[in-house]
Amino acid sequence: MPDFLQLGIRKEINYTLKSLGMVTPTPIQERTIPAVLEGKDVIAKAQTGTGKTLAFVLPILEKIDVQSSDVQALILTPTRELAQQISKEIKRMIENVEGINVLAVYGGQDVEHQLKKLRGAQHIVVATPGRLLDHIRRGTIDLLSVKMFVIDEADQMLLMGFLPEVNKIIDEALSSPQTMLFSATMPHEITTLAQKYLVEPEIIEVKAKKV
Ligand code: ADP
Numbered sequence: 001m002p003d004f005l006q007l008g009i010r011k012e013i014n015y016t017l018k019s020l021g022m023v024t025p026t027p028i029q030e031r032t033i034p035a036v037l038e039g040k041d042v043i044a045k046a047q048t049g050t051g052k053t054l055a056f057v058l059p060i061l062e063k064i065d066v067q068s069s070d071v072q073a074l075i076l077t078p079t080r081e082l083a084q085q086i087s088k089e090i091k092r093m094i095e096n097v098e099g100i101n102v103l104a105v106y107g108g109q110d111v112e113h114q115l116k117k118l119r120g121a122q123h124i125v126v127a128t129p130g131r132l133l134d135h136i137r138r139g140t141i142d143l144l145s146v147k148m149f150v151i152d153e154a155d156q157m158l159l160m161g162f163l164p165e166v167n168k169i170i171d172e173a174l175s176s177p178q179t180m181l182f183s184a185t186m187p188h189e190i191t192t193l194a195q196k197y198l199v200e201p202e203i204i205e206v207k208a209k210k211v
């Protein structure tokens, strides 16, 4: 079984993973990390608790250009709790890495605070669809430089009625980034979304037990 280093993750992050007791990639990580590093669009279907967060976070971190102050990665999640959790996980992963900035953008949070943060360099934005669309329409966030785009918990997005917002964000603010879609189940609305926006996606399905 390959370790994270062999999958292409830098040693500083591998060290952090190890210190947290994460030595062996989960099956979804083992298959998703190389595909994302190769620049492929990905559809990943795996149940909750199989390690999907790091499956997209780790390769994204490898592809961030810290010399640039543009937003390079956008991660959409259905809930503010999940947005907070993912940004926390990213911050934990870059403890030993210089120069990568992450911002969580979600409803219920002070807009002034978000605006202040948005004026600085933010390489990765983790957001819920509604609040992000507010920022897009106010012109307070520029996402044209986004080259990596993740839709996390796509089936939950659908259940919560966020697919129209997701479509608007893609149509109005993004310029054909590499796209990764993660979901525990694949209702036809999600397959349709994937067919509309993903280009020759690698389809990764894992029926593994939880970590
Ligand atoms: P999912 O998004 O598939 O529901 P998460 O990404 O939230 O799953 O991961 C579930 C749990 O597994 C988290 O507590 C995470 O820290 C842990 N985890 C993720 N990858 C590994 C790994 N390679 N080894 C051990 N634990 C891991």
Ligand code: MG
Residues within 6 Å of the ligand: 052, 053, 152, 153
């Ligand atoms: Mg998840």
